[in-house]
Amino acid sequence: MKKMFTLSALALAASATMALAQNAFVTIGSGSTTGVYFPVATGMAKMMNDAGGLRANARSTGGSVFNMNGIKSGELDMAIVQNDVAYYAYKGTGIEAFKGKADAKVRSMAVLYPEVLHVVVRRDSGINTIADLKGKRVVTGDLGSGTEQTALQVLEAYGLEFKDLGQQLRISPTQGITLMQDKRADALFYTVGVGASAIAQIAQTTDVKLIPVSGNQAAALIKKYPFYVRYNIPARSYKGVGATVPGVAVQATLVTSSSLSEDTVYKTMKAIFSDEKALKAIHPALNTNYSDAKAVKGLPAPLHPGAVKFWKEQGQNVK
The missing domain is CATH 3.40.190.10 (Periplasmic binding protein-like II)
Structure with a gap:
């Protein structure tokens, strides 16, 4: 047995x-x-x-x-x-x-x-276009991240390099949002799906706006890097975004x-x-x-x- x-x-x-x-x-x-x-x-x-x-x-x-x-x-x-x-x-x-x-x-x-490139800026920063990022404190994403690469390519389309920024902050979006809220950063790049909680959070707590990527610069970007597509961030996607914001996206x-x-x-x-x-x-x-x-x-x-x-x-x- x-x-x-x-x-x-x-x-x-x-x-x-x-x-x-x-x-x-x-x-x-x-x-x-x-x-x-x-x-x-x-x-x-x-x-x-x-x-x-x-x-x-x-x-x-x-x-x-x-x-x-x-x-x-x-x-x-x-x-x-x-x-x-x-x-x-x-x-x-x-x-x-x-x-x-x-x-x-x-x-x-x-x-x-x-995945849409969000270029989030403090409304009191005086930034209205990508070209205005020159001399500013900008969060470009973690070192070696996809967001950092996107930031590099978009700045290039506007005739800028990282060295043209007042300060390149190579940190995570979460850390960058804290700096934006504390007025220690002026702008933040973040490649993410529309409706991301991190963007919604900063829009709720800080007076920010989204900067467009459009016109000849967007066309040149897409021609050089064909994995980009045009994508409009819909109005009211976040608090304070009252109109459609032209932009670009990867997938x-x-x-x-x-x-x-x-x-x-x-x-x-x-x-x-x-x-x-x-x-x-x-x-x-x-x-x-x-x-x-x-x-x-x-x-x-x-x-x-x-x-x-x-x-x-x-x-x-x-x-």
Whole structure:
């Protein structure tokens, strides 16, 4: 009897181990808890857990550059990143952290929504255009971040460099908002989905306005860096924004590595993207902008085979 019990216990343990192996654990890199990446990644992880066959969690991180390095090292399985940053990582160019270190294993899964460049300035700063940032104290994002790269390229379109700023503050948006509130910074660059809680917070507590990126400068930017698109921030998106603000955006994209199995990626795609209504309900940025047709446009790297399988089943022309 004791021997039979032991054999039964071993069989149960083996069964449990097999089930655990089948339920792959997936860590999704996101961004700051005050941005849009984190709630979107959290919502996606919940959809994966609810669907069964996978276990997932969302991890708050330093953003796109950290996420691409995390995928390369295996620390992260998937991540939400700016499409331009994913492109730089894939090609080994653009950002110092990636130069000469191309990651040929980067794979796309889906484009999610536009990430709009917000140029937030104190209303008492005297700044009305990007050109007025000369000589000012400007938060350009964390060192090596996607936002810092966007700030560099937008300033370039207006004939400015970081050295033309009175002070370049290379800190996180959260830290930058504190400096703006304390009158220790005049302006802040932040590439994030419209409706981000960090921007809403500063608009509620400080008299600020958004500066447009438009005209010939926007056209020159898009011509040189084709991963940008024009995007108008709607009136009343934030307190004090009474009119539409012309701007530019990159695209938030879900990416992974070719090291992750086709089965895991396919199950992930099924769990997240089979129910478009449920996906859009995660966040207003998705509700306003996401569609299956847009999800396969502007990809920064080849699609993962698991994503190709899913999108073909959805009737999308992909390879």
